[in-house]
Amino acid sequence: MISPFIVNDKNLFLSRFPVAQVNRSLQAWDSADEYLINYVEEQGLINANTKVAIFNDAFGALASNFCHSASEKPTVICINDSYISSQGISYNLEQNSLDDSNIDQLNSLDSLPNDIDIILFKIPKSKSLLIEQLIQIKKSVNHNCIFIAADRAKEIHSATLKVFEKHLGTTKTSLAVKKARLVFCQFDNKQIHQSPFPTVWSLAHISTNDSPSRDFSISNHANVYAREKLDIGARYFIENLPKVAANSKVIDLGCGNGVIGLIVLANQPEAQVQFIDESTMAIASAEQNIKTNLPESIDNCQFTLNDSLTDIEGGSVDLILCNPPFHQNTATTDHIAWQMFKDSHRVLKKGGELRIIGNQQLAYHIKLQRLFGNETLIASNNKFVTQSAIKR
Ligand SMILES: C[S@@+](CC[C@H](N)C(=O)[O-])C[C@H]1O[C@@H](n2cnc3c(N)ncnc32)[C@H](O)[C@@H]1O
Incomplete structure (x- = not known):
């Protein structure tokens, strides 16, 4: 207004x-x-x-x-x-x-x-x-x-x-x-406290390719979503990611600490992954997490501060993965999810996929159906639902 x-x-x-x-x-x-x-x-x-x-x-x-x-x-x-x-x-x-x-x-x-x-x-x-x-x-x-x-x-x-x-x-x-x-x-407390950030937690990864299963170390600056442990929605999303073809262009949209893109790269080292977030601390954490855990993949990655997919070329991406936010500052809102889905439709190649996770009650499938004209339920439990929409 x-x-x-x-x-x-x-x-x-x-x-x-x-x-x-x-x-x-x-x-x-x-x-x-x-x-x-x-x-x-x-x-x-x-x-x-x-x-x-x-x-x-x-x-x-x-x-x-x-x-x-x-x-x-x-x-x-x-x-x-x-x-x-x-x-x-x-x-x-x-x-x-x-x-x-x-x-x-x-x-x-x-x-x-x-x-x-x-x-x-x-x-x-x-x-x-x-x-x-x-x-x-x-x-x-x-x-x-x-x-x-x-x-x-x-x-x-x-x-x-x-x-x-x-x-x-x-x-x-x-x-x-x-x-x-x-x-x-006033600045009269003499004690100087050590920063507890970045926080670090460990993520057990069961490999789906020939590489051995291992624990990743996930580092999180102070303002990063799920900085204490893996978000339960993200865990469910990771369990239901698509198989990614070599050389696919993938975007981890609203990447936070980058766990979603990290798992994509662990399963498909030949993917090109762009990590996008609007938080400086998130982008810095995502970059750190690839450097620490998959240093051999760093040249396949881009780390971009952006508002959703602003200025990303239309029809250029094979797969967009998104666990959308539902707050802006203190306001609860679904306008960011809507913007991300709309932008994804523009940025995906024909045949490209947007795969998302959300709480059941957010009913994202209605938005996907409206924008893409299709949506498929991939998995759901009592709290979350993972859906996919294909750009026709
Ligand atoms: C629900 S969190 C998901 C984080 C991470 N992908 C995960 O699954 O743990 C949503 C992320 O979207 C980011 N975000 C919020 N608004 C955004 C925008 N307009 N453009 C890009 N990222 C945004 C937030 O900073 C946050 O990291």
């Missing part, structure tokens, strides 16, 4: 990203963005000499406020794990004709500068990402730096505040305004 985001008399028109998404009833900012901006402006915390780091700004509601005034702009660094968020920020800055020469974007694995004056921190949905970001912040920044976090009040639990206390120091909260709350932290 494009309605104006109005704070401090500034009028911004912000869209969720990607813009074409079906689910347009959700807005591109929340009351925590508003509260944070109003607070820093009322307190006069930011001026032209300030270096601001903004974490997890979903679609640029925070960033766009700091390139709005003609002069007196602070230096701003936006840090996101999400490729879609970083694209959304750039898109919204451009749509509002804002001069973004004061804004730099970093991904979640880039080192943080040590001369930041103020951190504006939207609390991420993933507790692991929260912990990792706080550890990196504590390690890198000057401890006189101001730290203000924000979220919807209902998302800030006493356990969340304990994470801030543990990793940064004294933590206080504001009153709730429009159901949002701010969290203020």
